[in-house]
Amino acid sequence: MKEDIIFNLKQVHQRMENACKSSGRNVSDVKLLLATKTVSPADIQIAIDAGETLLGENKMQELRDKNPALKDLKIERHFIGHLQTNKVKDVLKYVTCIQSLDRLSLANELDRQLQKEGRTLEVFIQVNTSFEESKFGLPPTEVLSFIQKIKRYETLKIKGLMTIGLLDVEKEKMRPSLRLLRKTRDEIYAAEIEGINNLQLSMGMSQDLELAIAEGSNLIRIGTSIFGNRFLGKEIWNENIAE
Ligand SMILES: *Cc1c(COP(=O)(O)O)cnc(C)c1O
Secondary structure (H helix, E strand, O other): OHHHHHHHHHHHHHHHHHHHHHOOOOHHHOEEEEEOOOOOHHHHHHHHHOOOOEEEEOOHHHHHHHHHHHOOOOOEEEEOOOOOHHHHHHHOOOOOEEEEEOOHHHHHHHHHHHHHHOOOEEEEEEEOOOOOOOOOOEOHHHHHHHHHHHOOOOOEEEEEEEOOOOOOOOHHHHHHHHHHHHHHHHHHHHOOOOOOOOOEEEOOOOOOHHHHHHOOOOEEEEOHHHHOOOOOHHHHHOOOOOO
């Protein structure tokens, strides 16, 4: 419903603003990405008309299906789902950033394809800070050496780190995985790698956006609180479900 989406968007911006205020941060330091998996182009359009410009999709198929409706709009699309190497070429047709870079073989394939196309791509490195098997991402202790390995790829612009935090009904159970992403970034900074000194943190979803902002998030990714439930129950957070 149009009114609902507009109302929900206002609520989310209000929550972001409140969270920034109570943690002494600038509202302009935290951006909103709309997580639009399963959301129709018509509903996405409502959010865009309300001023949103950043979308994230999890599946190549959805990027492709929604592309005719979205391709001429002034928006930016990121890929936020698990990316299979054989889908790289297709996904690159639609996005300017991949937030789920989690392995060397994927970096290699991205570089190969980007070189062919003569372009660069922004990437976030996905980190598994909740240590759940249902999620992808590098273990926090491996992120530093991963960055040292992929730094040589001139096609990949390392923008930051991404995590899907541990979701729980108890707030304080969600905090450690968010804090760990920030700590991982601090350890990378401490290693003083040339050119790696401005890493964004992509973390915070419908349930944990306040905590994520308190823990230093620069980019929150919201689906449910804006577009409503996706009716998938618990299994939405199993990233292993086949595409
Ligand atoms: C679906 C999704 C989100 C948004 O989650 P909500 O709980 O619906 O706000 C954020 N990040 C990723 C990677 C997602 O797949």
